[in-house]
Amino acid sequence: AQSVTQLDSQVPVFEEAPVELRCNYSSSVSVYLFWYVQYPNQGLQLLLKYLSGSTLVKGINGFEAEFNKSQTSFHLRKPSVHISDTAEYFCAVSDGTGGGFKTIFGAGTRLFVKA
Amino acid sequence: DAGVIQSPRHEVTEMGQEVTLRCKPISGHDYLFWYRQTMMRGLELLIYFNNNVPIDDSGMPEDRFSAKMPNASFSTLKIQPSEPRDSAVYFCASSPRGRNSPLHFGNGTRLTVT
Numbered sequence: 437a438q439s440v441t442q443l444d445s446q447v448p449v450f451e452e453a454p455v456e457l458r459c460n461y462s463s464s465v466s467v468y469l470f471w472y473v474q475y476p477n478q479g480l481q482l483l484l485k486y487l488s489g490s491t492l493v494k495g496i497n498g499f500e501a502e503f504n505k506s507q508t509s510f511h512l513r514k515p516s517v518h519i520s521d522t523a524e525y526f527c528a529v530s531d532g533t534g535g536g537f538k539t540i541f542g543a544g545t546r547l548f549v550k551a
Numbered sequence: 552d553a554g555v556i557q558s559p560r561h562e563v564t565e566m567g568q569e570v571t572l573r574c575k576p577i578s579g580h581d582y583l584f585w586y587r588q589t590m591m592r593g594l595e596l597l598i599y600f601n602n603n604v605p606i607d608d609s610g611m612p613e614d615r616f617s618a619k620m621p622n623a624s625f626s627t628l629k630i631q632p633s634e635p636r637d638s639a640v641y642f643c644a645s646s647p648r649g650r651n652s653p654l655h656f657g658n659g660t661r662l663t664v665t
Contacts, residue, residue, distance in 0.1 A: 468651050479555070479642055479656030487651045526594065530650040537650035538607065539584070541594040 438463040438531045442542035450550050451519055457512040457545045459527035468530040469510045470539070471501055475523045483525070486510065497521065522549045553577075555657035557643050563663045569631040572660045574643030575624055582646040584654060585618055585628050589639045600626065633664045 443458040472480040484495025620626040644654040
């Protein structure tokens, strides 16, 4: 069975500092990996996805993530954060079973950017 | 594109009452998902449909929960009878195709059962 572990429940950081949000996954089959962001009182929005190819994936709002198969990780990074990046971030894995698929989410990491 | 539309945005009801949550997916999306979000359990997949057919309902907590998708543009999640522990934010999401396509979420329905 697949699972997703987000290693930090909260990450406080000062504005313009770099940030890394960590994600590890487990799956017995090849996977597709995603990062989503959730702002207060809204649904989740896609930040970026890894399907295949280059292990460094760039997304919206200056975020990027690196797929590391040997370490089963998919960490999210941003070199310089803004106050507006304050939100909850979810790592997710999609696994195909039979004719359909499930997307399983991690517990989330709350990023808090301080002035 | 209007995105995934959920209604109502907020629902407050008393224990024992029936609750119906509604979802209109993005046109052309073949997959529809219902998730529940709580502080304790995070995001839980309740059920998902492919081409209006329920594929996996193993996440539905108990028989009090039921979901239908009578056509490609409408789905409901019903709780009968509701209990205080059902209080959560319920999200509907749709996806155009298989496992390599991301989910598009609605803004959720915040359910409070008193």
